[in-house]
Amino acid sequence: MNQKVVLITGCSSGIGLALAVHIAKDEKKRFMVYATMRNLSKAEPLVEAAGRTLGRTLEIKQLDVCDEASIKACVDSLPERRVDILISNAGMGLIGPIECQSIEEMKSVMDTNFFGLVRLMKEILPDMKRRKKGHIVVISSVMGIQGILFNDIYAASKFALEGFCESLAIQALRFGLNISLIEPGPVITEFERKVYDEGLKIDLSKADKVTADMFTNVYLKNYKQIFETLGQTPEDVAEHTLKILIMDNPPFRHQTNTLYTPMTTLKYADPNGDLPIETFYKMVFEHDKVFTASLNFIKLLQWRSRKSFKLEKSN
Template sequence: MDRTVVLITGCSSGIGLHLATRLASDPSRSFKVYATFRDLSTQGPLWEAAESRGCPPGSLETLQLDVQDADSVAAARARVTEGCVDVLVCNAGRGLLGPLEVHSADAVGSVLDVNLVGTVRVLQAFLPDMKRRHSGRILVTGSMGGLMGIPFNDVYCASKFAIEGLCESLAIQLLPFGVHVSLIECGPVRTAFQEKFQMGRGVVLDNVDAQTRNLFSQYLRHSKQVFREQGQDPEEVAEVFLTAMRDPRPALRYFSSEGILPLVRLRLSDPSGCSYVAAMHRIGFSDKPAHGPDGAGTEAGAGTGGP
């Protein structure tokens, strides 16, 4: 039986690590997984997880792939021994947290380069073969930060909004090729991603006005509460990726949690944006769980900036 060849970017931790080992250890033994890393010295946790799951020999390989380096992407593609990738998972990402005025141009550029341009580099490398074969699936790790603005995540949201447009546009034009693009829209997920969020350790908030500093402090308290009480386990999110991979009629979007849907609906229902802005301000700067306009809890999506 031919195995489905899957290549995943960003596998050092979190969703990428859990998805790679979940697929490699699947009882069907129908997947060959290439887990990629910007820095191969960080692959230890993946192999520990693979051993604990009992991944069979030959089901999992690691490759160096830096989405910021087109040559690195091309080299990884060339090392896929099967000659083609059936499922491409664009998961590598970077965050940026804090008041907009404290971010350096380099920090802003780095986030956009990883999250948006890096995704484009990977797609450019693997799409031509999928189009030639009239077969392939592309799964992209989305975020509620690509569906709605989140305070103090301005640049991260900008990058993820751009990913939404990129994937939606591609999904339309790839229909005749039999290549399907799906976004896995993640709410708050308990991973190391939050710990890696860049605020710039050397940034001095003293230069920011007092009211903004106070709002940021409120945001941080609320965000920690949300992740503590509502954050999903990455194993749960990995199952959503698997569902998308196996769906005979792939959708453009899959949601890892229905908790963010009330705010998504609110944002779409009022084209002026006033209702959403007021609701998110009320929710994002509260120390208490908030509820959406339809009574559904939205605390799972309030004030969070990444999967």
């Protein structure tokens, strides 16, 4: 059987875990998944979700994207070092005013989210070029194309990914390789909880009153509701990604959340770049009541469609 070898990073939770399981459970058994994580003692949830695929179409391996030796050891352990599809998923968030963040914290975000991919590519790209076959799939974010209040460093790390991939994609074409950026909006995972909990702990004394107030009473106040209304499940992102994997001509960019696309469309609608910035500003500071009402309206629609789905099922 001509199975494609898929290597995924960051599979201990969230999108990486869902991707590994969804791809390994492919009915046509088109893939052999190497689901990696930096800390193998966190493998239990993946083992449980993988079920019968474990040892068949899914294997778990150690890989820390911040450690070149661990990437090399993992790739060396694969039959013929072959990776047909690399899914670079491992990542971390960071929110808050930059005045309250240390350069060390910021470097750790860049090291994981951006240099993590660079390290993987340095190890895997030369083999793909030699074989003239391969697909690199990067879990970016809507923040890879559009900055959001108090996500300055995280958005910068995702913009860096996108610039890197956009440049490499031209070279990749020469070798018949594909690169795809998956751009989810908010997804309900550990990421959301970790980022929020860290946000609550920030010592805001280094920020001025206006900034501290904006972070607490605008950003943090809306955060949970945004995830509740616009948030996707990791399984949903995994379904979108599998569709991209099986395409003959996969797109370079793919947004997974149609509720979020009106926001990102603003970026492409105005070459001056003012439109998205002014719209975000107005949403937060001038039309905050309309904004909250819209979120509540989406929530109501979702509640009603879930309720009618339950009724249909019970009939």
